[in-house]
Amino acid sequence: MALFALFTLLMAVAGIILLVRVFASFAPGSRKLQQDLDKMKEDMDKWAGDLVPLTREEVELFSFNQEKHIMRKGFGKSAKGIFTSIYHEPVMAYSYKEYMGPGKNALLYVRTGGQEFVYRATKKGIDVLIDREKVGTLREDGGLYNKKGNRMLAQINRDAGEFLPVLVNNREVANVARLNKEESTKVGQRAFEFVREDMTQEEKDVFLSLAVLEVIEQSINR
Structure with a gap:
């Protein structure tokens, strides 16, 4: 009887913990x-x-390689890791969390050696913040629109082939590679190609906000 009561209590506690995690x-x-x-x-x-x-x-040396990579699936996917250069230098860390509910619902935090990027994904799009300031919203068409939503700041063409062009102010500034799922991560596939030398700091910030998101999404969904 005592064992049954203990078992019942443990099951109740487990149920409560499960409900807490779900909510x-x-x-x-x-x-x-x-x-x-x-x-x-x-x-x-x-x-x-x-x-x-x-x-x-x-x-230009940024790769799809990751260190300290952890992926968890359950009541909402979560992931974190550090992307490295082709020479295994740590260049970008990220932490990702999905929430349950209708449509896309997630939070992503990204840190580089000098900046922070925050992404809030909902069914309306992905709000993009650079160093705590909202830049705009990324929509399904790959366009990053300003805070008012009436002007496209940048765009990534996901319908392209091996490389995805990134345009900032209607000018192609770089390409994001498609992750080669057949290739070993030890090979060090470069993530970015054809990076322009004459980008302004603002253009570089906007480019990175789209590019690092694309790299992380490809890695999470591989």
Whole structure:
């Protein structure tokens, strides 16, 4: 009898824990989102370490290689890791979390040697923030539109072939490679090609906001 009571109690506790996890994975409010973002940052402080600044040269050397990569699936997918250059230098860390609910619902935090990017994905699109300032919203057509939604700032062409052109202010500034799923990650496939030398800092920031998101999404969904 005592064993049955203990078993029943343990099952009840397990059920409560399961319910807590399920409800925590549903579409969050702004307060919950901020709490999750703060946790991502605090957690990343523990494992990301120092990152090499993303100069133009490092952008060209950026690869699909990852270190400390962890992927979890359950009540909403989560992932984190550090992307490296082809020479295994750590250049970008990220933390990703999906929430349950209708349509796309996720939070992504990205850190480089000198910047932070935050992405909030909903069924309306993906809000993009650079260093805590909202730049615009990325829509299904691959266009990044300004905060008012009436002007396209940049676009990534996902319908292209091996390389996906990225345009900023209607000018092609670089290409994002498609991840070769057959190729070993040890080979060090470059993530970016044809990077222009004459990008302004603003153009580079906007390019990176689209490019690193594309690289992470390809890696998560491979």
